[in-house]
Structures are given as C-alpha cells and as structure tokens.
Amino acid sequence: MSNNEHGDQALNEASDLIRGYQRGQISRRDFGKGLLGLGLGVGAASAILAACGGDDSSDVATTLAPDGGGDMGGGIKSGGVLREGYNRDVSSHDPITTNWYDPAYSAIYETLVTDDLDGNTVPMFASAWSVSDDGMEYRFEIPEGRVSHSGGPMGAEQVAGLLQTVMDESFIGGVSTVPMVGYSVEGNTVVMKMKNAWLGALNPHKTGYWALANIDTWQAAGGLDPSSTYGTDSADGTGPFTHTEWVPGSHTLVTKWEDYPGSEAPIISNPGPAYLDQIRWTVITEAGQRATQLETGELDSLIGPGYADLERLRNNPDLFTIQHPEWSGYHLVMNRDYPEFFGDVLTRQGLSHALNREAMVNAILFGNGDPTYGPFPISDRQYEPLVEEFNQFDVELAKSKLAEAGWEAGDDGILVRDGTRFEFEYVVEDESVQKLVAEAVAQQFREVGVVANLRVVDRAVWFEEASGEGRDAAPMSLFFWLWPVPLDILVIFSSSETIPVPNFSHVIDDDIEAAIADWRQAGTPEAAQEASSAFQLAWAENLPYLPLMNQYATFVAHNYVKGWQPFVWNLYPLYNDVWLDK
C-alpha cells in the first residue's frame, strides 16, 4: 500500500470516527482512543476532540441538526398532526403528583427557565432571571398579562403559588429543594430565597416536576385529593398546546393553543402559536413495533426505538436519527432491611464484581450505551472517572470478596452464611429491556453461587413491591431512572430523608450523607464538583445500589418532520418549532 493509500485510509477512518462521535454513536473516550489508534499524537487528538464540540470536562457528544430534518428551511407550513411513538406508558399531566413526566409536558407546559443547546440556563416562561452576588436570592421576572390555557391569569402570584406547592407537596419537589427557603412575590417578580448559596438551585426548575401549571385550576380540580381530575381529564399550562386526551396504555393528544403568545426561550424560533394543529403520542411498549410503525408511515417520529432496529433505521434514507447521551441509568436496589444479604459492603462489592457491564451493554443495548461503575452516566459534566477503579468485572475477585464476607458454598454450590442461603426474590418491571437486564444479572449472580429469583410484574406492582417499609419491600429490584441532572435525582434515591421511597435501598450511609450535605452547600463550581466527586466515589465504593449501565437517548423521524430537534440537555423535544413538510 502506498503512503497516499495509507493516508487516505487514515483520513477515512478519522472521518468515520468524527461522524460517529458527533452523532453520539461513540463515546468521547472511545473517540479519543480511536484517534490515538490512528497514530495521532495526544495534542492532535485533543485538538480534534475540542473542535468536535467537547472539552476536557465534558463527555457529551454533540447532537447535530439532522440532515434535512432539523433545519427550518424556507416556506414553513402550518397544520397537520404530528404522530409520535413513545416507548412508555403515559403518566398523568399533573406535575405536582406525578412520579414521571412525558413528552407531552414539553407541549402543554413551560418552565421558568430551561437549557439552551449548550446547556446554559436561559429564560423560558420568565422573561429574565438573576441571582444575587451572595447566591442567596434568585429573581424571576414574569411577563405581564400572561394567561394559562383556561384564560386564568398566570402572573407572579400564580407562579410563586405553584412553585411553593411543588416544594411543599410534590413527591419529588420537597427533597430536591432542601437548601431553599421558599418563594415570594414582589410586583411581577418571583423571588426565591435560599438557606445557603447552592449552585444547583435552578436545576429542578427546568424539569417537568416544576412545570408551570395554573395553581388555581389545579386546586379547583381537587389539588392533592386522590379524586382530583387534574392531569387526567384536564391540564392548564402555558405551553403552545392544550391537553385534549389522555388515555393510559393508548395515547395522549394535545391541540394547538391559538392564543399562545410565543416563548421567551431563545432556543425556540417560532415567535407565535405552534405550526402543528395537534400532536398525538402513541404508547408502543413493544420495542419491535415502534420501528415498524415508523417505517410503514403510521408514525412521523419516534422516541426510543428498539436497539435491534437502530441500524436499519439509520440506513433508511427517508428517516433521520438523533442520538445523544441520556441522563438515566439502570440500578439494582438492595434492600438494607435484609441485612443477612446486603448488610455488609464486602458482599455488595462481591456481587458488583460478578457483573460484566460491558457485555450487558453489548448484548442488550447493542452497544448504544455505557457501563456505569458509579452512579452517573459517564457523559455527565460532573462525572468522576475515578469511580472506574471500583466494580470492574472480575469473577475471581467477586468470589474472594464473598468468601471474605463469610459466604461459603453449600452442597449445591449456592452460598450459605450463618445458616442463611444466599437466595432472594428479585422484582423487575415487565418491560423488554429491563427484563433482559434482570435476567442477565441473575445469571451472573448464579455463576458466583447467588440465586436471585426473578418475579416480573407490571409497573404499578413494581412500585408497590419496591416501595414498602422495611422488609415489606422486595429484597432486590431493578429500576430505571431518567432525570436531566443525575446528581439531583440520585441524592433523592440515597438520602436518609427519603426512606422508604424513593430511597428504595433504605440506605443510610454516612459518607453519602456527608457528600449530599456538601452538595447542598456548594456555592461554586469547584465546591459542587468536589461534593459531586465525593458522592460518586462513596456510592461506587459503598454501593447503596449496584450501578449497571446507561443507555443513549435515541430519536428517529421522517425527513419531512422539520424543526424537531431533541437535544442532550432536554429529555424531550420542544414542539413549538415543529412543522410537517408534506
């Protein structure tokens, strides 16, 4: 082969690597390795990495505007119904009582602030925001004359009322806002007072749990009363679409709000009401069905195709695919109220070393994800790479840790300690990926003499089984979390304040508690990173849960879907810019 041919080949390989990285198909780490493998020096590789949208502190693959799909182009057409497939069942549209929020939240509601494409905080419903020099007070300017879908006023009074209710009453809100004092109103300004400066104060406000519902309507519909019809029969937000139908197991339908005045968010181009007439999200929990319905034209766009179908969808010239890291993870709950199994750290570490996470990512996600050795996805801005010193797959180490913990093989090869056989019930939600993860884990445990008896149940039963007090909760369960800022949600899962739910492991760990306290006091990026690193390392070593893996967020649409731009900092697309070119 001539030098020129060598050069061409290297160039082609480098181009493929860059394309793959920019599309989020390979991680930053693998991208860097690949560049070095092509014979590039560290300096050159770093320069290419930086040019491709990353820096040393971030492992986030850049999400590109799709070919022919994301750009607005000329001649925007109004009208039509966007038919979007959704990989989960739909949750109630009540942000205060829900324990999950769906893409419809991005259509019905706005939040005070949001993230732009680079992850910077920008206004959304608020026209502006500011923070005092000492970090003790945040001020959000509420535009005058705004109303919600019902026509009710949506001024500072209503916004502050809603946010205070979320803080006081919401399932998740209260524990996410510990450093906050509360909200008050000064003219058109909502003022948020802090107990201490906290760098993470705005994060929760960008999520669906803080979506701006009209508090007057919410209260009139029943508020916290279990018989309330808010979120099921009606919803009253300020987003570009109104709640129309909500049918669990089937679909959600929203309709264009003709009076929408446009968003304050600079990431939204459309200055007025939505282009689409309606959006219908169809619940398709069968992975294989989702891709098929997109290909046959029953759907225009799709959230979460089955990974087995991804390569085929990528090769379809009529479709475009967007993939980027997802702020989510699969974790194993180990209920500490079964101390005979999970009470000692050596046993938990032994179990963790028995798991080949790389192999699970390969088999179950077709490589569309990363193994996690600590609590965070590796792409998170605060990711602490030192967690990778823990929990690596090593069966011999697993066996020796378990032996050190006092477990000995019984006659049938199953471990026994103090007369207790290492066999327990393991509850998993009846969802295709979670079932596979659970089966893969159970079999790997079996290799080291531990029997995890799987019980597959539906989502509601899973929650019930996982959320009991003490030993009423299952010994082990598998759960999947999704939240834009991993630390915020993982604090909730491991804080002693949240036992039994959502601290499903019922864990009280001094190191983790200390890290959480530091995080809530963190007023500077350095302090936040220090607390975050301590949290991750304590988690990776003490294992309140067993981290398993993290999948990539994947979105696919027909090329005629324009302005549909899911991006890494938002869980779901924003819909006001979307239009159909057909």
Next chain:
Amino acid sequence: MSGFRRARKNKQLMAGAAVGAFVVLLGIFGPMIFGDYAAQDLFNGHKPVGTPGHFFGTDALGRDLAARATYGIRISLLVAIAVTALAVVFGTAIGMIAGYVKGTLDGFISFLIDFIWGFPLILVAVLAAASIGSGLLPVILAVAFVNTVAIARVVRGEVLAISEKDFVVAARAGGYSTLRIISRHIAPNVIPVALVLSSYYVAVAIIAEAALSFVGLGAQPPLPSLGQMVSDGRNYMRINVWESTIPGIIIFLMVLSVSLIGDGLRDLLDPRLRTAVERTSAK
C-alpha cells in the same frame, strides 16, 4: 379386528403419535443434549440457526435456543398433563354427580358451570395470578379450572342420557346404591368420552399456557416457556427470525399431534365411526 390393529390402521392417530413422540423425545432428551438453558454468552447473542455449538442459534443473551426450546417443551407438557389430569378427574366427577343426582344439586352445579363458562380464560388466569402470584401454578390452576367446567358440562349431558338407559334403570330397581350405580354402570360408559375430550383439552392447555406466558403470566424467567420465547423473540424478528419461529413451530407441532391423536381416538372409540372406517378399509 383387534384394538391395536385398528389403531395402526388409523392414519391420523399414527401421524399424531409419531409427531407427538418426536416432540416428547425432544423434550426428554433435548436439555441433556443441548445443555443448560440458562447459560448465557453476552457477546454471542442473536446467532442464526446452524451456528456451530448452537443448533437453533442463540437469543438476545446468547443463550442456546435449542436448550431453551426443548426445556420449554417440558414446561408445556408438564402444564398440559397437570391441567388435563385435574380437569378430567374433577370435571368427570362433577359432571357425573350433577347428571345423575339431578334436582336442585344439578340446577346449582349447572348454574355454576354456565356462570364460569362465561368467563374468558385469560381473565381467570389474571385473577389467579393476582391472588397467588404469577408463575406456573396459577396458570395450571386457572386453565384446569376452566377445563374442568368444560368437561363437567359434556359429562353431565352424557350421564343424563345414560341414566335413562335400561341397564341403569334395572340397577336402580335392583336397589343398588347410587355410588355403586355411578361407579359400576355410569362411569365405564362416560370415562372414554372424557378421555377423548381430554385430548382436545390437552391442546387447549398447551395453547393457553403459551398464550399466558406470551403475556407474562406464565413461567417466570429464566425458566423458558415456549410462549414467552415467542414473545421475547418478536422484538428481534428483523435480525433473527428464528428466535420466535422455532418455539412457534414447536407449539404448532405439539398442538397438531394432540389434535390428530384426539381425532384418531374419537374414530377408534366411536362404534359408529369405527364401523364406517372398517367398511371403508374392507373395500
């Protein structure tokens, strides 16, 4: 013509027996030949049929499909046998009591039979799973419950007809006890009917177990059930069609064999059909 010769001449019966024997042998020896159904190789998932070391290929977790499918046959057969045994024993007993005793008891049992008969099997299975948890036991109980009612219904009708026959009237006039009349005179005439009927309900049990496992109410993973394998494999139809198709073909063969055996037995045991068949054969 002896019973054995008549059976050998019955093509449906023989074909059904041959297919059934093949499937049963697969169920018995397959797991011994193909190894541990739960052993996984996470870097070798979705291998096609004919992959060295994996006769039927592998599933998503790299588990051997042949080992899983043949073990699945065991599960299907276990459920079918357990369900049918329960249904025949209880269905025949209930049907005989209702048909012979008549009166208020018959009215009550008939009402219950009609009432239960109106419930879809899947609903009964869901109720069973909700009360005692998912797994094979609720599947066996739910399918046996519905099949018991079905058999009891037919047996009751048979007994109603037989109990008016001269030999039963004579036995009654002779002062024999109800138990003796049922056991000596009615049961021998009804049990063949129940047995022929049971072959149909074996097929029903196999399909029901597969259907319930398909929707997640049957065997719990990693225990392989054929219905569950069909369900798991359908997400990968476009990359490895065999993951669903192989267990599907096995379910088809099992049901086919049982149906053929049932039809053959019916021809063999029904005197009217037997005569017709023999006349045709003689020609």
